[in-house]
Amino acid sequence: MNSPEWQKIEVLADRKYPVYLGTSLEELGAYLPALPEKVEHILIISHQKVLDLYGGRLMKGLGDYRVNLLVVPAGEAEKSLERLSQLTTAALGYGADRKTLVIALGGGVIGDLAGFFASVFMRGVRLIQVPTTLLAQVDSSIGGKVAVNHPAGKNILGAFHPPQAVWTDFTTLESLPWLEVENGLAESIKHALIADPGLFNFFETQVDSIKQRDPLIWRTMVTRSSSVKVKIVSQDEREQGIRGLLNLGHSFGHALETEMNYRGVTHGQGVSIGIVAAAHLAGAKGFISLAEVERIKQLLRNYGLPIAIPGQNPQALLQRMQADKKNQGGRKILILPQGIGNAVISQDCTDNEILAAWQQVISG
Amino acid sequence: MNSPEWQKIEVLADRKYPVYLGTSLEELGAYLPALPEKVEHILIISHQKVLDLYGGRLMKGLGDYRVNLLVVPAGEAEKSLERLSQLTTAALGYGADRKTLVIALGGGVIGDLAGFFASVFMRGVRLIQVPTTLLAQVDSSIGGKVAVNHPAGKNILGAFHPPQAVWTDFTTLESLPWLEVENGLAESIKHALIADPGLFNFFETQVDSIKQRDPLIWRTMVTRSSSVKVKIVSQDEREQGIRGLLNLGHSFGHALETEMNYRGVTHGQGVSIGIVAAAHLAGAKGFISLAEVERIKQLLRNYGLPIAIPGQNPQALLQRMQADKKNQGGRKILILPQGIGNAVISQDCTDNEILAAWQQVISG
Structure with missing residues (x-):
């Protein structure tokens, strides 16, 4: 590097x-x-x-x-x-x-x-x-x-x-501990999932090079992932619309982090779990295929990111989502993948649908 | 009203x-x-x-x-x-x-x-x-x-x-306690002093009507004083320049309020003392005449606002001015009247000049 x-x-x-x-x-x-x-x-x-x-x-x-x-x-x-x-x-x-x-x-x-x-x-x-x-x-x-x-x-x-x-x-x-690398990979994979199918594919094919921190591969990964963020915030700095997509996985992830009092779960792990929960919910609503849900889980798993949280209480996690900043008029606003490389803002997820998604990541 | x-x-x-x-x-x-x-x-x-x-x-x-x-x-x-x-x-x-x-x-x-x-x-x-x-x-x-x-x-x-x-x-x-009225009068008189000589004159001639809360006189006073503020912030919302003039009396006043731990001095009283200190400093620098210093003190006195703070420690008050937000690169920035209805930003006041101004309001 x-x-x-x-x-x-x-x-x-x-x-x-x-x-x-x-x-x-x-x-x-x-x-x-x-x-x-x-x-x-x-x-x-x-x-x-x-x-x-x-x-x-x-x-x-x-x-x-x-x-x-x-x-x-x-x-x-x-x-x-x-x-x-x-x-x-x-x-x-x-x-x-x-x-x-x-x-x-x-x-x-x-x-x-x-x-x-x-x-x-x-x-x-x-x-x-x-x-x-x-x-x-x-x-x-x-x-x-x-x-x-x-x-x-x-x-x-x-x-x-x-x-x-x-x-x-x-x-x-170069010297970053792997747990810290995971935090960044979770967000980079999220960027790929919401806006850059080519980067998603890059993550799928470059697992070993990325894990071994190949300088050229990392340069590409960081530059391309940063560019997704720059492009989105340039269109919507104040998060009136499209910037909200960057929250994919975060409503679930923040709830998990808060519930665990920020102990025993890193931000990257929370986001990884959150992405999986959002994928399950998107699958249940027909926004992505079950094969795509599995593809997302497999990618996260390949990088050592968690895809299950056995032992958590789904009701408590749902309750934690009440304080999410994206909520409007008591309705929960969630970001869901729609295929790979695309995402949508969903305003009509019921508490039961959210509970079912939590259940799926709890049972793994 | x-x-x-x-x-x-x-x-x-x-x-x-x-x-x-x-x-x-x-x-x-x-x-x-x-x-x-x-x-x-x-x-x-x-x-x-x-x-x-x-x-x-x-x-x-x-x-x-x-x-x-x-x-x-x-x-x-x-x-x-x-x-x-x-x-x-x-x-x-x-x-x-x-x-x-x-x-x-x-x-x-x-x-x-x-x-x-x-x-x-x-x-x-x-x-x-x-x-x-x-x-x-x-x-x-x-x-x-x-x-x-x-x-x-x-x-x-x-x-x-x-x-x-x-x-x-x-x-x-209508029902505002007189101490609260004083707080507003101090700021209104400050508005007149920095930008509206006609309003200053209005305050000088309408003492009784204002003290008796004559509705029509108050309507004029509030509207005219608000308009000074609106005009200044419309020109400089982020206080890059002219808005700084509104701080006249406040560097001194905040120091006094902080030194007294916000007890035994209202904001209006702090500003009144601060205006007098700024007037003394402006007088010492030749920005206003001694007659104008007296005219300012007389106006504040007519409304029952304090013009002296016996017993305070000038060095301690000077020290309190170190944390003032207007300071730049260790230099104290003060607002001083230049005549009645006009003010300037002064960047070159020495600690000795500031101490002398404090001394004058302490000795009364």
């Missing part, structure tokens, strides 16, 4: 911003003078482990700036109002002001938390997303959605806060 | 929205179908005392909607992340979703808190401001700024979340 080529694609939203794919951490500093407003003070928000790995490389380019580090413990539980408050205290202690630039260096949790902090600190400061995980690179760093969790549900408090830029260095993926 | 005339002025910001002046609470329900998206569920966020006075009148027009009340205790301390979290729990319990409309019924605290809740709940839901105090009617309900406080400073966490509409019923001012 040390190929020197990099490319820039643009998110064409309310405010246009670039996504740099395959750049290097060291070069970010040299890019900052290209921002419309001058940068003086930088807050890097990250985990200690990520700083140990990449902090030095990133700092190499930032010698001209006043930089402070805000270190956040690992874990989804850190996406909280309490952590937001602590970041605020620390930021003010470092003299952060409205001109401060926040750099989110890390995975999805850091991107969401640092992004939400940037969106509300002094009513909003600038943000650059530097995603270091597969999930963050193909998905969460793109599109401006930021949030923290609430005891009653995931990502319940948040904002749309598009970054100044997304800065993606593929080399950070 | 029961004149049937009402008027509509428009805030011409990123998204245009109307400010209805002199309408009635009962009529809001009949206005809701004019919103671009249908309203089904409404959350009214208010204080119990305000609901006792005006809840019935507002509800009269809302019979066609599903309405829930979220009651918040009184006091600036309620503008907190803790209260935001509690509102979130309660809102989800009532089945609130992305289509929910939040109505902020009350004064500045309710507008800020309910507005910030609306800005982050599920990444943003619709908001209508129904200001019931003079301060909220002439100032805080207009312009989209919402926020909560943080132990380290006032309004440190917030957003720009313009409402769908501002709905102002002058009759709610």
Whole structure:
């Protein structure tokens, strides 16, 4: 993954911003003078482990700036109002002001938390997303959605806060633990399932190369999967329509994560289960064939992603879906695959149909 | 204040929205179908005392909607992340979703808190401001700024979340306690001082009528003062320039409020002291004459607003100004009057000059 080529694609939203794919951490500093407003003070928000790995490389380019580090413990539980408050205290202690630039260096949790902090600190400061995980690179760093969790549900408090830029260095993926890779693969497979049948086929035929982290194959996978996200959010930044498709698997997955209190299930595993549940429901409604349901399950299984959750309580999981942000007027809004590479928003799923889908992933 | 005339002025910001002046609470329900998206569920966020006075009148027009009340205790301390979290729990319990409309019924605290809740709940839901105090009617309900406080400073966490509409019923001012009237007068006098010399003169000549709450005089005062705010935020919604002038008196005032932990000083009293401190500083820099400083102090005194704070520690107050959101790169940005009806943004005030201004309001 040390190929020197990099490319820039643009998110064409309310405010246009670039996504740099395959750049290097060291070069970010040299890019900052290209921002419309001058940068003086930088807050890097990250985990200690990520700083140990990449902090030095990133700092190499930032010698001209006043930089402070805000270190956040690992874990989804850190996406909280309490952590937001602590970041605020620390930021003010470092003299952060409205001109401060926040750099989110890390995975999805850091991107969401640092992004939400940037969106509300002094009513909003600038943000650059530097995603270091597969999930963050193909998905969460793109599109401006930021949030923290609430005891009653995931990502319940948040904002749309598009970054100044997304800065993606593929080399950070080389050392990524496989559990983290899984998180990204689940979202990448979801992108393929909703919008790119060719990418779905690529995942089916490149299982071994992807598992062995072949650099060229990964470059293709990350670029193509990011492009699905860029294309969709460029059409619908505020999720009034088509962007909703990206939630495929997530209403089920969030319910499972919340029910398990974010323990014993990763986000990728939740999404994988959620995709399977959505596939079963789509199968029951005739949107996809049973063969396609099996094809989806087989692909997830090939990458070691779970397709069953024995022992869970379907009623409790259904109850957890009440707080989903997509719900409207008490009706549950679900995204269902319609064939491979296409998906639809379904507003008329009954609780019984949803329960039956949960039953199928519980019984496996 | 029961004149049937009402008027509509428009805030011409990123998204245009109307400010209805002199309408009635009962009529809001009949206005809701004019919103671009249908309203089904409404959350009214208010204080119990305000609901006792005006809840019935507002509800009269809302019979066609599903309405829930979220009651918040009184006091600036309620503008907190803790209260935001509690509102979130309660809102989800009532089945609130992305289509929910939040109505902020009350004064500045309710507008800020309910507005910030609306800005982050599920990444943003619709908001209508129904200001019931003079301060909220002439100032805080207009312009989209919402926020909560943080132990380290006032309004440190917030957003720009313009409402769908501002709905102002002058009759709610009839029973307003005089301390609340003072809060609004301080902001109205500030509007006059920065942008409307005619209004400043009106305040000088109408002291008795205003103190006696003459309905016609109040109608003029509220309309003219609101119009200053509408005009300024229409030119600069995001406070990149001219909107900053509205902060005259507030850097000093917020420091005083924070130093006193929001006890024993109202917002209006803080702003009044802040205006006097800014006037002294402007006088020391030659932006206004000493006669003008006296004229400003005399006007505030005539309305019972404080112009001195004996016993405070100037160094501690200076220290509190470090966390001000307007600061840039460690420099304090202050708004100073330049004559009556005009103001400027000053970036070069030294700590010694600021200390001297504090000294003058401390020694009275």
